[in-house]
Amino acid sequence: MATLPKGSIEKLLREVVGDDVPISKETIDWVNECAGELLRVIGLEANTIAENASKKENYRISQEHVMAALEVAENGLDNRTNAFLLTRRVLMQNLGMQRYAQEIQELQGSMALESQVNKAQRSQQLCHLVNAVVVAEDERADSVSEGSCENHLTRRVVG
Numbered sequence: 001m002a003t004l005p006k007g008s009i010e011k012l013l014r015e016v017v018g019d020d021v022p023i024s025k026e027t028i029d030w031v032n033e034c035a036g037e038l039l040r041v042i043g044l045e046a047n048t049i050a051e052n053a054s055k056k057e058n059y060r061i062s063q064e065h066v067m068a069a070l071e072v073a074e075n076g077l078d079n080r081t082n083a084f085l086l087t088r089r090v091l092m093q094n095l096g097m098q099r100y101a102q103e104i105q106e107l108q109g110s111m112a113l114e115s116q117v118n119k120a121q122r123s124q125q126l127c128h129l130v131n132a133v134v135v136a137e138d139e140r141a142d143s144v145s146e147g148s149c150e151n152h153l154t155r156r157v158v159g
Helices: 006-017 025-053 063-074 082-094 098-146 149-158
Strands: none
Touching: 006 025, 025 063, 063 098
């Protein structure tokens, strides 16, 4: 089973318990094992949900699939391994996995809002670009009627 970097696990634990509390190597290893198992189970559940929801052979796991997998784990419907049961019990008592689903929803909402703002800005930039092209076309049409294109370009560069 793949494990997370022990330094990262220790850093996360330090954020929770503080620097003054000693953390044994065995504790870091156990938390690492539980976190790896939790990620594996959530990943498998999210994959199953995405596969069942997909109409195509090629599919992607989205935030919605991960949120649904977290809710399944929160409700205790996925009891694959003893390590996960212990981890789930600890998380439900101390952290509440639903919190993670709510954080994902909030992040997804802010990303959707940011996407809408970016889309509006791109649309506005496109309008400015189209207007600039129209103005340039009008100027070019005027310059052709006034004289040669070379004269117009020379006047723009010099003037």
